[in-house]
Amino acid sequence: PKEIFLKDYRKPDYLFDKVDLQFQLGEEKTIVTTKIVVSPGVEGSISAPLVLHGCDLKLLSIKVNGTELKGEEYTVDSRHLTVSTPPAGVFNLEIVTEIYPQLNTSLEGLYKSTGNFCTQCEAEGFRKITYFQDRPDVMAKYTCRIEADKTLYPVLLSNGNLIEQGDLEDGKHFALWEDPFKKPSYLFALVAGQLGCREDSFVTCSGRNVTLRIWTPAQDLPKTAHAMYSLKAAMQWDEEVFGLEYDLDLFNIVVVPDFNMGAMENKSLNIFQSRLVLASPETATDGDYAAILGVVGHEYFHNWTGNRVTCRDWFQLTLKEGLTVFRDQEFSSDLGCRTVKRIADVSKLRIYQFPQDAGPMAHPIRPHSYIKMDNFYTVTVYEKGAEVVRMYKTMFGASGFRKGMDLYFQRHDGQAVTCEDFYAAMCDANNAQLPHFLQWYSQAGTPTVKVSSSYDPSSQTFSLKFSQEVPPTPGQPVKEPMFIPVAVGLVDSTGKDMPLTSVYSDGTLQTLASDDKPVFTTVLQFKKEEEFIFENIPEKPVPSLLRGYSAPVRLDSDLSESDLFFLLANDSDEFNRWEAGQVLARKLMLSLVADFQQQKTLVLNPKFVDGLRSILRNTSLDKEFIAKAITLPGQGEIMDMMAVADPDAVHAVRNFIKKELALQLKDDLLAAVASNRSSEAYMFNHNSMARRALKNTCLAYLASLNEPDVTELALHEYKTATNMTEQFAALLALSQNPGKVRDDALLDFYNQWQNDYLVVSKWFALQATSDIPGNVVNVQKLLSHPAFDMRNPNKVYSLIGGFCGSPVNFHAKDGSGYKFLGEVVLQLDKINPQVASRMVSAFSRWRRYDENRQALAKAQLEMIVSANGLSENVYEIASKSLA
Numbered sequence: 001p002k003e004i005f006l007k008d009y010r011k012p013d014y015l016f017d018k019v020d021l022q023f024q025l026g027e028e029k030t031i032v033t034t035k036i037v038v039s040p041g042v043e044g045s046i047s048a049p050l051v052l053h054g055c056d057l058k059l060l061s062i063k064v065n066g067t068e069l070k071g072e073e074y075t076v077d078s079r080h081l082t083v084s085t086p087p088a089g090v091f092n093l094e095i096v097t098e099i100y101p102q103l104n105t106s107l108e109g110l111y112k113s114t115g116n117f118c119t120q121c122e123a124e125g126f127r128k129i130t131y132f133q134d135r136p137d138v139m140a141k142y143t144c145r146i147e148a149d150k151t152l153y154p155v156l157l158s159n160g161n162l163i164e165q166g167d168l169e170d171g172k173h174f175a176l177w178e179d180p181f182k183k184p185s186y187l188f189a190l191v192a193g194q195l196g197c198r199e200d201s202f203v204t205c206s207g208r209n210v211t212l213r214i215w216t217p218a219q220d221l222p223k224t225a226h227a228m229y230s231l232k233a234a235m236q237w238d239e240e241v242f243g244l245e246y247d248l249d250l251f252n253i254v255v256v257p258d259f260n261m262g263a264m265e266n267k268s269l270n271i272f273q274s275r276l277v278l279a280s281p282e283t284a285t286d287g288d289y290a291a292i293l294g295v296v297g298h299e300y301f302h303n304w305t306g307n308r309v310t311c312r313d314w315f316q317l318t319l320k321e322g323l324t325v326f327r328d329q330e331f332s333s334d335l336g337c338r339t340v341k342r343i344a345d346v347s348k349l350r351i352y353q354f355p356q357d358a359g360p361m362a363h364p365i366r367p368h369s370y371i372k373m374d375n376f377y378t379v380t381v382y383e384k385g386a387e388v389v390r391m392y393k394t395m396f397g398a399s400g401f402r403k404g405m406d407l408y409f410q411r412h413d414g415q416a417v418t419c420e421d422f423y424a425a426m427c428d429a430n431n432a433q434l435p436h437f438l439q440w441y442s443q444a445g446t447p448t449v450k451v452s453s454s455y456d457p458s459s460q461t462f463s464l465k466f467s468q469e470v471p472p473t474p475g476q477p478v479k480e481p482m483f484i485p486v487a488v489g490l491v492d493s494t495g496k497d498m499p500l501t502s503v504y505s506d507g508t509l510q511t512l513a514s515d516d517k518p519v520f521t522t523v524l525q526f527k528k529e530e531e532f533i534f535e536n537i538p539e540k541p542v543p544s545l546l547r548g549y550s551a552p553v554r555l556d557s558d559l560s561e562s563d564l565f566f567l568l569a570n571d572s573d574e575f576n577r578w579e580a581g582q583v584l585a586r587k588l589m590l591s592l593v594a595d596f597q598q599q600k601t602l603v604l605n606p607k608f609v610d611g612l613r614s615i616l617r618n619t620s621l622d623k624e625f626i627a628k629a630i631t632l633p634g635q636g637e638i639m640d641m642m643a644v645a646d647p648d649a650v651h652a653v654r655n656f657i658k659k660e661l662a663l664q665l666k667d668d669l670l671a672a673v674a675s676n677r678s679s680e681a682y683m684f685n686h687n688s689m690a691r692r693a694l695k696n697t698c699l700a701y702l703a704s705l706n707e708p709d710v711t712e713l714a715l716h717e718y719k720t721a722t723n724m725t726e727q728f729a730a731l732l733a734l735s736q737n738p739g740k741v742r743d744d745a746l747l748d749f750y751n752q753w754q755n756d757y758l759v760v761s762k763w764f765a766l767q768a769t770s771d772i773p774g775n776v777v778n779v780q781k782l783l784s785h786p787a788f789d790m791r792n793p794n795k796v797y798s799l800i801g802g803f804c805g806s807p808v809n810f811h812a813k814d815g816s817g818y819k820f821l822g823e824v825v826l827q828l829d830k831i832n833p834q835v836a837s838r839m840v841s842a843f844s845r846w847r848r849y850d851e852n853r854q855a856l857a858k859a860q861l862e863m864i865v866s867a868n869g870l871s872e873n874v875y876e877i878a879s880k881s882l883a
């Protein structure tokens with residue numbers, strides 16, 4: 001397979017000014033006629049051949065300026081169509097291809113999902129529809145005419161405005177769509193099928209009335225209310241926070257059950273997988289509701305960050321994804337609770353991105369090379385990318401960030417640009433120069449920031465010394481220091497923030513505040529080793545470092561255990577309050593893991609129990625914050641901190657702490673469950689969700705005791721629940737312990753929800769992620785459950801992805817988990833390479849385990865790499881994992 005490099009980027013030889021597409025949709029075949037107005041590119045030489053991408057296409061004809069090309073005038077291979085000597089100047093190209101959407105299980109290009117036609121063109125799916133320069137820097141205005149059977153496909157949608165529709169012979173009809181905005185091919189979309197719509201409208205800040213439609217099979221329409229609410233909230237928010245207004249009179253969202261990722265931001269025709277639109281209190285959890293809000297917002301925000309200003313090439317993906325994730329995070333924060341959202345986002349980064357950054361697939365947020373671009377839609381590009389955008393805001397403040405955004409749109413509307421263009425807009429708008437900051441785009445690996453502190457009572461100064469280390473990653477053995485913004489506050493002995501007046505570093509004194517404008521948190525920016533000395537500090541403070549998680553780094557500070565307990569109880573920065581508890585928990589878990597490995601009796605530090613008890617009893621704290629603060633770090637996080645990851649020891653220790661806490665805090669936990677019951681109708685607002693989160697977290701602790709009274713309690717919660725959030729949490733609590741109660745509850749749940757495929761997916765996920773011993777056998781059985789379907793990515797992610805996320809069973813000593821995944825990957829690869837390669841990623845950190853496990857996982861990877869007909873998607877991940 002061919003590796004593609006960022007350094008080899010060249011502008012396209014030809015420009016496409018106008019693209020007219022015509023689709024004749026049929027049951028056996030679809031005919032696509034593509035008419036393109038082609039002109040020479042800025043750097044293209046006149047005699048350059050015109051090379052078009054194409055994949056799985058049957059070419060029926062090709063004409064230039066109306067004349068059919070002869071065989072010797074073009075060549076076709078499995079990936080390209082090349083016109084050897086195109087005419088000089090502007091010319092018309094017409095290509096007719098035949099495609100077979102009904103056989104397309106890869107879910108890229110044009111395919112069928114439950115009888116309806118739909119498309120997915122990002123990243124390189126358009127080339128499965130027609131021959132094209134399928135790259136994001138080729139931007140054109142499109143029209144799209146769709147012809148199809150009127151009974152089978154009454155709804156015909158594409159991008160832009162509907163300009164004509166009507167009936168044709170033989171029971172067919174047509175629709176003609178025109179998109180007035182230039183766009184790259186990856187934003188093209190088409191949908192045809194039997195769909196109903198929920199319609200609403202939004203009046204933009206300039207007074208334009210926009211029609212909003214959410215399309216779904218008619219029976220699901222009642223479940224689209226929350227998505228519509230989310231869309232309108234997003235439109236409002238983008239106007240208020242960024243001054244960005246929607247630019248067309250129509251915005252469509254279409255729901256499909258079969259979709260490789262979450263959703264897609266096609267211009268004015270977003271396509272979503274069902275899970276991220278459909279919700280009712282009875283069938284969707286608070287987590288689902290929150291995800292819908294975030295993803296509907298995310299796709300809508302792409303209209304400006306991605307569509308109006310797009311990427312020059314796919315290496316720049318983080319330009320649109322990192323920025324748009326940052327925007328959706330801020331949107332959700334503003335509509336909910338900022339601290340809780342920040343905790344959730346940072347946890348996601350630590351649980352998923354840190355391991356990627358420390359493994360064989362580590363790559364910078366802007367990768368240097370790829371074999372299959374699909375493999376780089378990663379937590380690094382998305383979530384770490386969002387953290388990099390967040391650092392601009394941390395450094396320049398909200399108004400400086402807004403100025404940078406304004407300049408970015410002013411300079412680049414309608415263009416395909418690079419990460420440097422975004423950086424330049426931010427710096428220029430703020431009259432700043434931050435050359436080292438660009439390292440964040442090119443260096444992989446999570447930096448570790450070391451901090452040591454000292455207080456000098458005689459001079460009343462407090463010093464913080466920083467140093468950093470960026471670990472080696474594949475292809476990058478040596479790193480340059482990064483530019484890191486660290487938000488800092490100093491907490492006095494009463495728990496209050498000290499006013500920060502001035503700070504020395506590098507021989508310069510910086511005044512931070514005046515008497516009438518006190519400052520309690522400041523952002524220290526450092527590159528290499530640096531010391532910062534705060535003046536006028538009357539007593540020894542406890543430093544609160546990296547407030548709000550101001551940079552995506554691992555922090556290694558010299559804070560003592562008692563400092564951490566103090567911050568857990570007092571820090572005004574709620575994120576750092578949570579963080580102090582997590583640092584304590586991580587230290588505690590690691591030391592108990594060592595005890596477990598040495599077969600010592602496990603004893604839980606009573607101070608930790610006391611710390612969590614006071615959090616649980618603190619009525620002034622937000623309830624969801626409490627739920628998060630009493631939740632232990634995940635098994636993966638702890639394994640990541642070990643020289644050799646030991647899933648059995650980490651699992652045993654986490655369970656031990658959970659049970660011990662449940663035992664010692666039982667009364668408080670019972671009280672929290674009782675006082676957080678409510679008979680109110682389901683509401684999607686922070687207070688109601690926080691109440692449910694706290695109740696469910698406490699119930700899970702209690703059920704871990706596996707005692708008759710708590711089992712009774714969990715059963716009661718299960719039976720009396722009136723919404724999925726509480727019903728599912730109770731089921732989860734009950735299913736912690738193997739036995740009849742668990743089996744009965746799982747069966748009861750399935751019987752109740754068997755006709756709702758989204759709820760059934762949750763049922764698969766719950767069983768797949770279970771840590772009950774020997775769970776691989778159950779998961780294996782579920783593969784042949786009638787409700788499971790290997791062609792539906794959502795079900796695959798629930799069952800197979802879920803299983804790989806349960807360390808103790810996936811990493812079973814006997815290799816049964818690895819064998820299971822190895823077999824499934826090969827099966828899946830034949831159906832859907834993108835999904836198969838996501839699954840094979842679970843093997844990538846095999847070197848982190850003991851020798852026995854390493855050998856077992858490696859054998860599976862070798863088996864996969866040597867399989868006949870393996871996709872490039874899976875090959876790239878598996879071979880890089882073995883390298």
Ligand code: HT7
Pocket residue numbers: 120122123260261262263264265298299302321374377834
């Ligand atoms: N921009 C969208 C990416 C996407 C995608 C990429 C590869 C294969 C399938 C895909 N479906 C959607 C989603 C987003 O980030 O908004």
Ligand code: ZN
Pocket residue numbers: 298302320321324
């Ligand atoms: Zn996106």
